[in-house]
Amino acid sequence: MSLLKGLFAANCARSAAILIAIAVLCAACSSSADGEAGSGKGAVHEVSIMAPLHFPHPPSDEVMQLLEKLTGVKLDINWVPDGIYTDKMNTALTTNSLKKATFVKYTDYMFMKNSIKTGAFWEIGPYLDQFPNLRHLNDDILNQAAIDGKIYGLYTERPSSRQGIIIREDWLNALGLKKPGTLEELYEVLRAFTKEDPDGNGKDDTIGLADRNDLVFGAFKTLSSYFGTPNNWGVQGGQIVPEFETQPYIDTMDFMKRLYKEGLVNKDFAVTSKEMQRDLIIRGIAGVYIGSMTDVQRLAEEAKQFNPGAGFTLANRIEGPSGYHVWSIPNYNGLYLFSKKAIRTEDELLNMLSFFDRTMDKDVANVLKYGIENKHYLLKDGEVQLPEETSQLRTSEIDALYALMIADLSNPNVMKVGEQEKLWEIAEQYTADNDKFIVKDPTIGLESKTYDEKSVELYKIISDATYNYMLGNLDAAGFKAQVQQWKQQGGQQIITEFSEAYAAGGR
Numbered sequence: 289m290s291l292l293k294g295l296f297a298a299n300c301a302r303s304a305a306i307l308i309a310i311a312v313l314c315a316a317c318s319s320s321a322d323g324e325a326g327s328g329k330g331a332v333h334e335v336s337i338m339a340p341l342h343f344p345h346p347p348s349d350e351v352m353q354l355l356e357k358l359t360g361v362k363l364d365i366n367w368v369p370d371g372i373y374t375d376k377m378n379t380a381l382t383t384n385s386l387k388k389a390t391f392v393k394y395t396d397y398m399f400m401k402n403s404i405k406t407g408a409f410w411e412i413g414p415y416l417d418q419f420p421n422l423r424h425l426n427d428d429i430l431n432q433a434a435i436d437g438k439i440y441g442l443y444t445e446r447p448s449s450r451q452g453i454i455i456r457e458d459w460l461n462a463l464g465l466k467k468p469g470t471l472e473e474l475y476e477v478l479r480a481f482t483k484e485d486p487d488g489n490g491k492d493d494t495i496g497l498a499d500r501n502d503l504v505f506g507a508f509k510t511l512s513s514y515f516g517t518p519n520n521w522g523v524q525g526g527q528i529v530p531e532f533e534t535q536p537y538i539d540t541m542d543f544m545k546r547l548y549k550e551g552l553v554n555k556d557f558a559v560t561s562k563e564m565q566r567d568l569i570i571r572g573i574a575g576v577y578i579g580s581m582t583d584v585q586r587l588a589e590e591a592k593q594f595n596p597g598a599g600f601t602l603a604n605r606i607e608g609p610s611g612y613h614v615w616s617i618p619n620y621n622g623l624y625l626f627s628k629k630a631i632r633t634e635d636e637l638l639n640m641l642s643f644f645d646r647t648m649d650k651d652v653a654n655v656l657k658y659g660i661e662n663k664h665y666l667l668k669d670g671e672v673q674l675p676e677e678t679s680q681l682r683t684s685e686i687d688a689l690y691a692l693m694i695a696d697l698s699n700p701n702v703m704k705v706g707e708q709e710k711l712w713e714i715a716e717q718y719t720a721d722n723d724k725f726i727v728k729d730p731t732i733g734l735e736s737k738t739y740d741e742k743s744v745e746l747y748k749i750i751s752d753a754t755y756n757y758m759l760g761n762l763d764a765a766g767f768k769a770q771v772q773q774w775k776q777q778g779g780q781q782i783i784t785e786f787s788e789a790y791a792a793g794g795r
Contacts, residue, residue, distance in 0.1 A: 333361050333362070333639055334362040335359075335361045335362065335363050336366070336387060337363070337364070337365040337366065337389065338368060338376070338387055338391070339365055339368070339688075339692060340367075340368060340370045340391065340393075341368060341691075342370050342687075342688065343586075343684075345684045345685070346367040347685060348686075351660065351685060352365075354660065358651055358652050358655065361643060367688065371562050374393065377390070377392065386629065387630060388626065389624050390409075390624065390626070391691070393621065394617060394618060397433070397441075397623060398739070398743065401435055402740055404435055404440055405436070405740075408628060409440050409628060412440060412442070412626060412641065413440075415637070415641055416439070418641075419645040420645065421645045421648035422442070422641060422644065422645045422648075426695065426698055428619075429443050429619045429620055429695075431733075432618040432732060433620055440626075442623065442624045442641075442644055442694045443619075443620035443694060443695060444621055444622045445619060445620055445695045446619060446697070447619070447697070447719050449614050449617070449719065450580045450582055451509075451513070451578075451580065451581070451722070452578075452581040452603060452604035452715075452719075453474070453510075453578050453603040453606065454579075454583065454584045454600060454601075454602060455467065455477070455575065455576050455577075455602070455603060456569075456572075456576070456598065457599040458597060459487065459575045460601070462486050465480060467601060467603045468603060468606060469603070470606065471511075471606060474606060475543075475546075475547075477496065477576065478497050478547060478576060479550070481496040481574075482494060482495050482551060482552045486575060494573060494574070494575065495553065495554060495568075495574045495575075496547070496574065497554070497574060497576045497577075498554055498560075498568035498573070498574035499554060499557035499578070500557060503754060503755075505579060506578070507578035507579070508544065509615055510578050510615065511540050511543060511544070512540040513615040513727055514606045515536040515539045515608050516536040517531050518531050520729045520731065521731045522730070523730050526787075526790075527783070527787045527790075528783055528786040528790055529783070530771075530774075530779070532750055533771060536608075536609070538764070538767075541754060541757045541758050544758040545758045548759060549760065554568060558755045565577070566590075571594050572595055572598065581604065581715040581718055582715045584600055585679065585712045585715070586683055586687075588600045588711055589679055600711060602711070602718055604718035604719075604721060604722055612725040613726075614722050614725060614727065616726035616727060618732055626640060644694055647694065648699050649701060653693065656689045656690065657689075657693065657702055659686035664678055664685065665678070665682075667703075669706070671705065672706060672708075673705075673708075674707060674708040674709060674712075675707075676709055731786050731790070733793075735785070735789055736782050736785035738778050738781040738782045738785055739785070742782075743782075745777070746778055746782075749770055749774045750771070752770075753766075753770035753771070754767075
């Protein structure tokens with residue numbers, strides 16, 4: 289999805305980017321072919337990076353030193369908590385202080401199109417064939433992220449949809465409930481978790497759903513797709529329509545409004561951070577988390593520190609009025625962009641691309657993915673084993689490095705996992721199952737000049753209106769009035785431009 293193609297990322301208005309200052313690779317890059325451009329032989333380059341931190345701790349010094357040894361560079365990485373990452377990127381962008389390389393979340397990427405088009409970043413497409421790994425990047429994914437047919441970023445690869453529901457299994461068992469398979473069954477689980485003392489302590493101290501101030505990666509958009517809402521934009525009669533003008537979107541707001549009114553969701557969800565949302569699950573206050581299913585392993589581990597008896601399960605098939613649906617993203621969740629202000633010469637750019645190429649080699653890629661053999665993982669018959677007893681160690685020392693990996697899902701140098709944590713394995717299975725009913729954004733790859741110029745300010749109108757409706761501060765007529773304001777201030781022109789581009793594309 290692209291941002292306003294999501295018009296909905298409550299965090300979108302806080303759009304962001306990660307900045308990487310990289311001056312890369314030297315003689316120790318022995319795994320790259322001799323004679324490749326940017327090999328940087330004879331010099332130690334400093335690689336400074338600003339990266340999003342999705343875990344409580346950055347990688348350990350031991351692992352960082354190993355990476356320096358393998359790549360022959362000096363690493364200087366500024367790990368920025370994911371919750372404030374967008375704000376930090378925006379600050380760097382507006383103050384013209386970007387590092388040499390910048391990580392940009394795909395939900396923020398479209399907000400940067402004007403900067404890209406005006407020459408703030410290097411076009412890297414013409415250089416990729418000079419590198420043994422980068423030359424094999426997926427053309428389809430590169431083209432999904434291309435702007436005016438030009439490639440500016442190295443993508444971090446992700447499945448189409450990891451969205452689903454994480455549930456306290458011990459609470460289900462205590463109340464004699466089964467995993468929900470429909471929206472009404474999901475409501476009943478949330479009601480019971482709030483009203484029927486699922487933890488058995490005799491106190492009225494639990495709620496069903498923990499949510500946060502994010503209309504995309506919080507609960508709202510996943511619930512919305514269950515109701516049958518199109519993914520950011522829909523197509524009706526050959527015309528592009530925004531998701532918030534469809535009935536399923538209204539139905540989703542009504543569902544959330546019901547949860548809020550009945551106290552089945554945290555009362556402050558409209559201003560709750562991701563860290564606070566996770567804390568509600570970890571401390572046993574809430575029993576349901578809707579979002580990325582791969583969060584389950586870490587949530588389960590941390591919850592057991594408060595309650596050793598805490599158990600978790602997953603659900604990904606929630607049947608709505610029109611069957612099974614789940615929203616999807618393009619097959620990347622972010623891009624590394626390269627600042628022209630920070631990178632003055634082509635040689636510097638080649639050095640940076642060479643570093644990223646090196647991270648795809650087997651020795652480096654598997655450190656980024658799994659850590660150190662016999663400490664963080666085991667190797668048996670050529671397959672990686674991820675024992676449960678080393679799970680917490682990986683979380684605290686290794687997992688943050690995943691943000692640095694590019695094209696890892698299709699990289700043949702990344703070793704396969706033969707044995708891993710049970711919950712993570714189930715999450716991966718359900719993620720693959722999601723592919724059977726994903727809903728794509730029909731405007732991916734389409735151009736709208738007005739969208740590029742006004743998407744940030746227009747997003748806020750709909751985001752505010754959606755929250756105010758769910759909180760009971762706005763009725764149906766008031767919400768429609770805000771949609772009209774969105775149209776008058778440029779939204780209608782975006783609809784027209786996307787519809788024309790859609791028709792011209794012969795969709």
